[in-house]
Amino acid sequence: MKIFFIILLCIIFAWITYFFFLRKTKTPIRRRCSVCGAEPKYGYSEHAGDIKNIKSICRKCLIAQLEKDYATFSGRAVVIQPVPGPPCYVFHSNEEWSKSFKESKMDDDARAYLLRMDPSCRHCGKKANFLWIESSGLTAHNFGNVLAKGFSDTLLPRNPKPISLCETCCVRNIAKEIAGKDITYLKVSGPRGKDDGFVMPMAH
Numbered sequence: 001m002k003i004f005f006i007i008l009l010c011i012i013f014a015w016i017t018y019f020f021f022l023r024k025t026k027t028p029i030r031r032r033c034s035v036c037g038a039e040p041k042y043g044y045s046e047h048a049g050d051i052k053n054i055k056s057i058c059r060k061c062l063i064a065q066l067e068k069d070y071a072t073f074s075g076r077a078v079v080i081q082p083v084p085g086p087p088c089y090v091f092h093s094n095e096e097w098s099k100s101f102k103e104s105k106m107d108d109d110a111r112a113y114l115l116r117m118d119p120s121c122r123h124c125g126k127k128a129n130f131l132w133i134e135s136s137g138l139t140a141h142n143f144g145n146v147l148a149k150g151f152s153d154t155l156l157p158r159n160p161k162p163i164s165l166c167e168t169c170c171v172r173n174i175a176k177e178i179a180g181k182d183i184t185y186l187k188v189s190g191p192r193g194k195d196d197g198f199v200m201p202m203a204h
Contacts, residue, residue, distance in 0.1 A: 033058035035065075043187045048090035048204065054187055062188060063175045069190025070167035076117070076129045077191045078110045078162075078198040079170055080151065082177045085140030086201035087186040093195035105150030110198045113152070113162065121166035128164035132173060135159065135201070143202050 033040045033056060040056035044065060057065065075093075082089055098107040113131055121128040133151055137158050146154045156162070165173065177183065187204075191197060 035061040073191040074194040075196045080200040081135040084183045090189040091191040091199045093197035109150035118164040122163040123169040126166040130170040133162045
């Protein structure tokens with residue numbers, strides 16, 4: 001089943017890449033940010049599964065949008081540090097993920113670590129709803145393995161201990177990473193609703 005799961009993710013990755021390539025070659029691409037008109041570096045959608053309503057957005061407007069998403073999210077989420085390579089940086093709720101990918105350990109890991117996270121932000125002391133996990137070792141080639149085995153067995157052994165963050169400090173960390181490493185994503189979606197979940201660089 002794990003091999004099937006990883007193959008399925010590769011197929012999804014290939015499909016998304018093809019989708020954007022087809023869009024690029026057969027239809028005109030909007031060359032401006034849909035919010036302010038600047039040069040876009042990202043695609044943004046409200047939900048990870050939505051591939052029809054992706055809007056072009058620049059980095060400044062993306063961060064402003066994520067600030068709104070993270071501030072209005074009423075659940076908790078594991079947030080894995082952005083890395084270049086995977087085409088998307090999206091939120092999945094535990095509930096929807098466990099229904100679609102029953103063999104994946106991401107749901108179990110997210111639930112377990114969110115239960116015992118520090119309730120105060122490591123940086124400012126405010127209430128923390130997000131658990132930040134660094135992502136050294138995560139690439140476009142092995143994100144499927146992380147999704148299959150979970151982050152506790154794949155990322156945590158080679159990265160610092162996770163830290164709790166409030167919404168402001170979490171988005172600040174995300175912004176610092178994507179700006180410092182000049183990371184671009186075909187699609188970004190922030191956490192929404194009230195269900196716990198995780199945010200991770202992946203294919204979809």
